[in-house]
Amino acid sequence: MTGLTPTQAHAVRQTLAAERLEGWRPRPDQVADLVALATGGVEHADYLARRCAEAGAVPAARRRRLALPRPYLVTGTSVLRNRFGFRDQSQLREIEFGATAARLLQAHLRPAPQARAVDAEHILALHGLVFGDVFGWAGQTRIVDMTKNGDAFAPVQSIPRYLREVEIAVAATDWQRVDRGKLAYALAAVYVTFNHAHPFREGNGRTGTLLLHQLTESTGYRLDLAGVTAAEWVGASRDSAPFRRTGAPSPRPLIPLLTGALVPR
Template identity: 30%
Template sequence: MVFDTWESYFYAETYDPSTGQGTLRNLFDERDPVLLRELEYSETIQRQRESKIFSSFSDVRTGEIDRYLADVHRLVEGTSWMRLDRGGFARAGAEVFAYLNQAHPFRASSGRTSKVFMEHVAEQSCFTLDFGQVSPEVWNQASMLSGPDLRRYEPVSDSLVSVFVAIA
């Protein structure tokens, strides 16, 4: 589906042109806003439980998010993206993504937002990214493994390099 107008982001039968509001198209294909809210809440709670078990993303209270994002900026700005071959792009992209992933700046949608960000980084190179070249399981596993070692700050991007080779 092409979203070429504001209205096209909503289910047609729920959109009220006088208010500009309705139910956004969603992965649940749910049109009832109350039920959608409950589904999203349940999904968010489940994801939150999973993230406490499997990860240790940055904490906003300690300034870690700001620090990781400053590192992302430094890495992006300090790389001559157009000069990189595929392997160099994969290594540099993996490192940038590892820092961005560790920052995890949003409560929800950090993963999707990070992918969009990486597509913009790739625009500075001769590569495009096709995330469909790896399964969500491979992507998530490599992302999880890129977290810093215990009591360390620096993410370990090694697990992501082969993923970036595949998607570039």
């Protein structure tokens, strides 16, 4: 990635890492567009228009947030309701990857908040930022229970409690003075609690890794997830799940991965 500042290069690298953990395999031209977005060579509106054209979509205006519970799926399909009106999963995935990559990149390029400012409201805002171009319910906690590959996440009514536990874990850590081992443990504790809460209908992984990056900015390390494979990340996340849906997840499975991903500044 020639022509990028260290900050821009890190932002592009971590954006791609987060999306690849979710299954994106970007083409060289898509990576080049992200680089251009990082350097200011292309405006966000033009970037999004290119992604929409590829997926066969027209950018839609942001709609009002959902005020009442309603189904997440497009009627008669298993496709999530989206701002583009897609009823085809492959089309939705294509635009989702491209659109959220741009927002992740922008978040990485902005100054991170102080760790003490990270709370449940901040987490909801992160999700709204990253997924707001795609879903009308971005930034809102889910209203349905969820399972994945047979594993159940926290019940809807328990989401606020787990988000409060994330806040407690953040507040209990002296982020400016942690060494690598303590930092890896703290990040793992935050992530597994957030992941079990699974507060959003879609987009928990990318929101969670962005949260870890922001917390790490208060330390003497940087988080580099480019060397972590999707299989490693998903496996460790699954192994961290509690035995009971309302139990406490274990940070231990994620600690080795995060330790290896922490790089001194």
